[in-house]
Amino acid sequence: MELWFTENHSENVRFSVRIDKPLYSEQSPYQRIDVFETPEFGRMLTLDGYVMITQKDEFIYHDMIVHVPMAVKKNVEKVLVIGAGDGGTIRELCRYGSVKHIDLVEIDGAVIRVCREFFPEMTASLDDERVTVNIEDGLRFVRHKKNEYDLIIVDSTDPFGPGEGLFTREFYGNCYNALTDDGVLVNQHESAFYENDAKAMCRAHERLRSVFEVHRVYQAHIPTYASGHWLFGFASKGLDPIKDLDAEYWESLGIKTRYYNTELHRGCFALPNYVIERLGGGKEQ
């Protein structure tokens, strides 16, 4: 028997992964959660039929959403992570000695439960004593926070379903208020190649730009995401992701990574012209 999982990257493009064995399936109040064993990618988590995480390439996403801001904003102590029930972002954050407290806010407790069972290497840090797991709506959680976090990471699903509120202007405005003066917000920022992804990218960019003084977009090669070219947003009240990068500081921490390095940090902000144009032109996005 052959079993294949298929995700539509657009109406006209399909990405299919051979499945050794479906390991788990659940309809939570928020979304359908599936875990598969695959020969190419190891275990794979999908939410509502979209690939979220595979064991083979999750290091790329988690390196880029964590180490990029951490090499710019030094000595981060307090972090808010929204989404990220799979634990990968928390795992990377916990490698920093400076971090004293992490609030993880995940709307769907089932994601955490399932990932604890099937991805123990990703979720182990959820038990770190510095981490508080809050099962609630990130939109609501951040609403009344003021000047509290050095770093906010929005590790959301796509901007429909449970992730939708995490792409609104109201949410970004509340994040702005929740950040310290030299705080940084990073978010998953969709993609530029397929039309629906590109529209979501533009909307996120417009809104973040209207709220934050600095907003830049950076890229990574993530093979299991649509087009393989995935984007992240870097927003701050003043810190610049290139000028304020302290490569020497970051390298002195001795954090070993499989994707990120400080040369690549500089490189990942150099976007292709068609992406710059789509984002609204100019070298300053």
Add this chain to the structure above:
Amino acid sequence: MELWFTENHSENVRFSVRIDKPLYSEQSPYQRIDVFETPEFGRMLTLDGYVMITQKDEFIYHDMIVHVPMAVKKNVEKVLVIGAGDGGTIRELCRYGSVKHIDLVEIDGAVIRVCREFFPEMTASLDDERVTVNIEDGLRFVRHKKNEYDLIIVDSTDPFGPGEGLFTREFYGNCYNALTDDGVLVNQHESAFYENDAKAMCRAHERLRSVFEVHRVYQAHIPTYASGHWLFGFASKGLDPIKDLDAEYWESLGIKTRYYNTELHRGCFALPNYVIERLGGGKEQ
């Protein structure tokens, strides 16, 4: 009726593209050639079932295989292009006023004939008076050339079938001899993510490194190639792709591009750690 083209990116991963209409199919003496009309990518050329070119993203490949070397080796006059029967590489080269002569060497005349019919916007420059089209084996063509070309572009298919000889040490050695002292060779260099591609990448790198004084690998996001993360090789007898980049010179040429820019030029050589490690470690690949 639904019609889908499928390419296996590995034994366990498939990439499928919806077809509006198959436009052409031919078994040449060298390979199977197909052209499809697709709603997502426009027209698409496949050779032996592998996507070579689509109208939607061919600009990425052609920008990166041409403008990267042209911004380092200035005032290129004589160019040898091996493969590239689709004409896209020649089109980009012909935008440079310095170029006086281009030898295109394509083993399979049928590819040129088919592309002239179905991709006229790519093949138009094949009629440029500076271009000589040679229908022959690139391996043989380059064998007795000495100190003749400022730039050699190896725009090959994958290292099996007709493209196989273009990944051998003998071929790279002959290219070395065919280049002027400050000449540059650029080639399509496979990919790092799926195992078979990664093996081909390593072999090409090992061989180029054993022949050329300088060999560096750079990357682009090409959505229709396996993993979306595609690599190119830059080899020379001394010119360095970063230190010898002359951004001001290149920008003064006024060549408008949709992917390449000189910031991205610097960025594209900043590889992820796992690629550096796979290539044999160290910052100097």
